[in-house]
Amino acid sequence: MLKYILKRILLMVPTLLVTSALIFTVINLPEGDYFETLAAEMQAQGEKADLSRIEFLKTEYGFDKPPIERYFHWVTGLMRGDMGYSFEYQRPVSEIVGDRLLLTMIVSFVTIIFTWVVAFPIGIYSATHQYSWGDYGLTFLGLIGLAVPHFLLALVFMYFANVWFGTSIGGLVDPQYLNQPMSWAKLRSVLEHLWIPVIIIGAGGTAGMIRAVRANLLDELQKQYYVTARAKGLPPGKALRKYPLRMSLNFFISDIGDILPSIVSGAEIVAIVLSLQTTGPLLIRALQAQDMYLAGSFLMFLSFLTVIGVLISDIALAILDPRIRLQGAATK
Amino acid sequence: MTSRRQHPTRRTALLLGAGAFAAQGLPRGALAREPNPMDFIDSPYWAGKVAAGALPVITLRLPEEPRVIDVSGPDRIPGRHGGTMRMLMGDQRDIRMMTLYGYTRLLVYDDNLELAPDVLETVDVKDGRIFTLRLRKGHRWSDGSPFTTEDFRYWWEDFANNRRLSPGGPPQALLAGGEKPVFEVLSETEIRYSWTKPNPIFLPSLAGAQPTYIYMPSGYLKQFHERYADKVTLYARVKAARVKDWGSLHERFSRMYRPENPDLPTLDPWRNLTPLPAEQFTFQRNPYFHRIDQAGRQLPYVDEVTMTIGTNSLIPAKTAAGESDLQARYLRFDNYTFLKDASKRMNFDVRLWKRAEGSWFALMPNLNAIDPVWRDLNRDVRYRRALSVAINRKDINQVIFFGLAKESGNTALPESPLYDAENANMWMQADRALANRLLDEIGLTKRAPDGVRLLPNGQRLEFTVETAGESTEETDILDLIKQDLHEVGIKIFPRSAQRDVFRRRILAGQTVMSAWAGMDNALVAAEMEPDALAPTSSMQFNWPRWGQFLESGGREGEEPELPEVQELVKLYQAWRGSVTHDERRTIWRAMLRINAEQLFTIGVVNGTLQPVVVSRNLRNVPEKGLYSFEPGAFFGRYMPDTFWFDDAQVKS
Numbered sequence: 015m016l017k018y019i020l021k022r023i024l025l026m027v028p029t030l031l032v033t034s035a036l037i038f039t040v041i042n043l044p045e046g047d048y049f050e051t052l053a054a055e056m057q058a059q060g061e062k063a064d065l066s067r068i069e070f071l072k073t074e075y076g077f078d079k080p081p082i083e084r085y086f087h088w089v090t091g092l093m094r095g096d097m098g099y100s101f102e103y104q105r106p107v108s109e110i111v112g113d114r115l116l117l118t119m120i121v122s123f124v125t126i127i128f129t130w131v132v133a134f135p136i137g138i139y140s141a142t143h144q145y146s147w148g149d150y151g152l153t154f155l156g157l158i159g160l161a162v163p164h165f166l167l168a169l170v171f172m173y174f175a176n177v178w179f180g181t182s183i184g185g186l187v188d189p190q191y192l193n194q195p196m197s198w199a200k201l202r203s204v205l206e207h208l209w210i211p212v213i214i215i216g217a218g219g220t221a222g223m224i225r226a227v228r229a230n231l232l233d234e235l236q237k238q239y240y241v242t243a244r245a246k247g248l249p250p251g252k253a254l255r256k257y258p259l260r261m262s263l264n265f266f267i268s269d270i271g272d273i274l275p276s277i278v279s280g281a282e283i284v285a286i287v288l289s290l291q292t293t294g295p296l297l298i299r300a301l302q303a304q305d306m307y308l309a310g311s312f313l314m315f316l317s318f319l320t321v322i323g324v325l326i327s328d329i330a331l332a333i334l335d336p337r338i339r340l341q342g343a344a345t346k
Numbered sequence: 347m348t349s350r351r352q353h354p355t356r357r358t359a360l361l362l363g364a365g366a367f368a369a370q371g372l373p374r375g376a377l378a379r380e381p382n383p384m385d386f387i388d389s390p391y392w393a394g395k396v397a398a399g400a401l402p403v404i405t406l407r408l409p410e411e412p413r414v415i416d417v418s419g420p421d422r423i424p425g426r427h428g429g430t431m432r433m434l435m436g437d438q439r440d441i442r443m444m445t446l447y448g449y450t451r452l453l454v455y456d457d458n459l460e461l462a463p464d465v466l467e468t469v470d471v472k473d474g475r476i477f478t479l480r481l482r483k484g485h486r487w488s489d490g491s492p493f494t495t496e497d498f499r500y501w502w503e504d505f506a507n508n509r510r511l512s513p514g515g516p517p518q519a520l521l522a523g524g525e526k527p528v529f530e531v532l533s534e535t536e537i538r539y540s541w542t543k544p545n546p547i548f549l550p551s552l553a554g555a556q557p558t559y560i561y562m563p564s565g566y567l568k569q570f571h572e573r574y575a576d577k578v579t580l581y582a583r584v585k586a587a588r589v590k591d592w593g594s595l596h597e598r599f600s601r602m603y604r605p606e607n608p609d610l611p612t613l614d615p616w617r618n619l620t621p622l623p624a625e626q627f628t629f630q631r632n633p634y635f636h637r638i639d640q641a642g643r644q645l646p647y648v649d650e651v652t653m654t655i656g657t658n659s660l661i662p663a664k665t666a667a668g669e670s671d672l673q674a675r676y677l678r679f680d681n682y683t684f685l686k687d688a689s690k691r692m693n694f695d696v697r698l699w700k701r702a703e704g705s706w707f708a709l710m711p712n713l714n715a716i717d718p719v720w721r722d723l724n725r726d727v728r729y730r731r732a733l734s735v736a737i738n739r740k741d742i743n744q745v746i747f748f749g750l751a752k753e754s755g756n757t758a759l760p761e762s763p764l765y766d767a768e769n770a771n772m773w774m775q776a777d778r779a780l781a782n783r784l785l786d787e788i789g790l791t792k793r794a795p796d797g798v799r800l801l802p803n804g805q806r807l808e809f810t811v812e813t814a815g816e817s818t819e820e821t822d823i824l825d826l827i828k829q830d831l832h833e834v835g836i837k838i839f840p841r842s843a844q845r846d847v848f849r850r851r852i853l854a855g856q857t858v859m860s861a862w863a864g865m866d867n868a869l870v871a872a873e874m875e876p877d878a879l880a881p882t883s884s885m886q887f888n889w890p891r892w893g894q895f896l897e898s899g900g901r902e903g904e905e906p907e908l909p910e911v912q913e914l915v916k917l918y919q920a921w922r923g924s925v926t927h928d929e930r931r932t933i934w935r936a937m938l939r940i941n942a943e944q945l946f947t948i949g950v951v952n953g954t955l956q957p958v959v960v961s962r963n964l965r966n967v968p969e970k971g972l973y974s975f976e977p978g979a980f981f982g983r984y985m986p987d988t989f990w991f992d993d994a995q996v997k998s
Contacts, residue, residue, distance in 0.1 A: 066514030073513075182669060184656050193624060
């Protein structure tokens with residue numbers, strides 16, 4: 015087992031290296047760079063972009079050097095824990111991302127919990143009451159959440175929250191609490207706003223999860239051991255909890271690998287529509303503006319979390335399900 | 347009346363006495379009187395700090411001769427201090443809007459678009475080449491440090507002529523015929539710039555919306571400058587800020603146009619308190635601001651301005667929910683009905699201001715297209731005229747702007763002293779027959795079975811018109827134009843691209859024709875640089891390569907080939923060397939005329955409307971205004987420092 019984990023950890027290094035090269039290449043693919051984007055924006059505004067100034071900034075940030083050199087500069091920096099410098103915000107990337115991380119995590123955690131709390135009972139109910147009215151009704155509701163575009167839901171929710179409850183539009187707190195230390199009033203304001211993104215982001219995930227729980231559980235419910243257990247008189251609740259439910263959780267644990275990065279990156283589009291100051295909009299904006307170190311380092315951070323997440327879920331699965339562990343051993 | 351004057355009655359005597367008494371309330375700048383400290387009125391905002399001795403009293407904070415703003419007129423009344431003005435922005439970079447709205451410059455454009463001293467007390471110009479600038483005695487930066495000619499010297503010697511900080515040398519506005527000025531510090535409040543040739547862009551560039559700064563807060567910045575700072579501390583600072591060297595450090599902390607550094611002293615009405623990045627920026631009144639109203643009340647009236655950053659597409663909705671007190675940025679004409687409806691429920695008015703582009707939408711035939719067939723066609727004036735008269739501008743105005751815009755070429759607006767109705771209407775009539783005749787004259791007589799004309803080489807007369815695709819209005823207009831052009835045998839395909847891609851394609855000559863706004867500033871005056879009318883920049887989409895040629899001093903791009911364009915270049919250079927106002931006006935007129943005749947840009951409509959949302963409690967915001975970056979600095983020319991809140995509950 016230890017050997018397995020060690021091997022997995024060693025494998026992460028080349029994976030991340032290849033990822034970093036890919037990220038750097040893809041970000042550099044579009045022609046031009048941040049400074050040209052800047053010039054274009056200034057011009058749209060009617061401002062004159064001083065060309066010598068732009069040249070100056072380019073050399074200032076090493077853009078006169080070949081991409082390979084910049085790549086090595088960036089990667090070696092990452093290894094030392096230096097995420098580089100954001101042109102747009104004029105400060106180290108870590109400072110910018112750090113500020114938004116907490117908020118993103120709050121939104122994502124609550125969303126994940128929301129998804130579980132809603133999806134599990136519905137999934138179990140749907141599986142045990144297959145093809146009943148309840149099954150159809152609840153599944154339908156979940157699918158609506160999946161089918162309606164999130165940005166549309168976001169706009170609708172925001173509008174009614176404003177008209178009915180007077181919640182300020184967009185953001186996670188009322189404007190007067192911005193830049194203020196956390197207080198009870200601020201927390202209340204956060205809670206007042208939080209339910210909108212949570213429901214919207216959660217809606218899509220809920221439908222998916224309901225389906226997964228339902229399908230997995232149905233598989234198990236038809237298996238011999240369950241039928242036997244029931245036939246021998248085990249009460250339905252206990253029979254369900256003891257074996258099939260547990261068996262149907264495999265998919266859920268292998269999902270952990272995805273959960274980790276999504277806690278940090280959140281749902282970008284919804285965050286943009288709701289103008290949440292989370293990391294999602296930051297990343298998209300950085301990609302648009304070709305603020306390459308910000309975008310690149312952030313993507314690297316996400317890849318790193320994915321790799322860690324996959325590792326955790328692999329270990330958890332190996333512990334949970336002996337069959338997986340055996341297979342792992344057999345290939346050695 | 348005359349008898350009364352000879353024999354003053356008791357009544358007139360009383361009136362005279364009252365007048366004298368009232369005059370006492372006036373600041374000393376208005377009347378030549380002995381200064382009376384009681385004349386100035388400070389904002390209650392500072393009362394605590396002043397009482398605690400943390401801030402000097404108002405008399406010591408104002409320059410000896412503050413600038414007196416006469417806040418009066420039909421919709422301007424003197425106000426009182428207090429309140430927080432809320433605004434919404436879509437991007438962190440938008441904090442530069444405060445530099446615009448504050449519009450504090452060495453010189454500013456007044457209501458008649460004439461240059462008037464603002465930060466400066468006076469300017470003295472000799473022969474258009476010797477400029478003596480006089481500062482206000484006792485003027486201070488927002489941190490209380492003195493603002494003197496040392497700040498100009500620092501900028502000139504230690505910034506503009508420092509290899510590390512300005513590798514390109516001093517900015518264009520300080521070069522006349524490529525020459526640097528002779529710079530002299532005459533006293534603590536007087537400096538002189540003199541050139542051997544006239545330099546007409548010097549003063550206008552100081553008054554620009556994005557001005558040429560020729561001063562810097564030297565007291566603050568010296569700590570980042572190699573020449574003044576202690577080596578060890580400077581090195582520690584470079585390390586702490588994680589930048590390359592002292593130059594990057596200086597660059598980062600010295601931006602005056604984008605007030606990102608809360609520690610950087612400013613002369614603006616409000617100063618930023620919030621470091622980047624933030625969701626909300628708070629701007630606080632500058633305790634040393636140099637303007638007062640006629641009652642001696644220090645401006646700005648409003649104590650604080652907040653800028654909340656959010657998604658720009660949400661700004662109309664947030665504005666409609668009453669979250670902004672003054673908003674025009676990110677609102678578009680198509681939001682008007684929605685906002686108007688919301689204003690019935692909320693505490694704000696929606697006003698319509700006029701935009702000041704030469705053309706809100708213009709077709710730009712690329713005279714530097716790579717493809718020789720299209721390039722030659724675009725260079726044929728008959729072709730450009732045919733395109734112009736084929737367009738039915740009236741329909742476009744009716745359909746897209748409810749008839750509220752003005753059908754016009756890309757030229758000066760009626761509000762400009764250089765407006766000429768003939769220029770605005772030349773080749774603007776919808777005349778399909780004329781268009782057909784002109785196209786036939788070029789020799790495009792053959793047609794394909796579907797009616798599209800054929801070029802001499804058999805190619806169909808069809809091409810794409812590219813836009814930056816930022817608004818649906820643009821593509822709607824293009825759809826209408828598409829119909830019009832189809833009637834005369836030209837087929838176009840509107841295509842929108844992302845802004846940077848769009849720009850790059852044009853520069854590379856890959857575009858045949860593009861759509862973009864016309865002249866950014868159509869409120870032109872003879873004293874403004876006529877750079878938009880001649881190829882002067884690679885950002886002019888109708889002749890990017892020619893523009894690049896001039897911009898780079900002939901190192902890149904191509905030399906203009908068309909005689910009319912060469913004429914424009916000649917006129918532009920003549921303006922750069924001009925001395926008198928008359929000379930400049932003549933040159934401007936000639937350039938506007940050539941542009942109107944030649945249709946290098948094909949304007950469609952101008953004078954379109956900009957919704958401006960104003961809280962009902964906010965006074966002194968004009969009912970009607972002109973909204974433009976240059977020369978108005980958006981709200982800047984209407985002086986937001988004279989706006990005030992008329993309600994008891996102002997939170998200050």
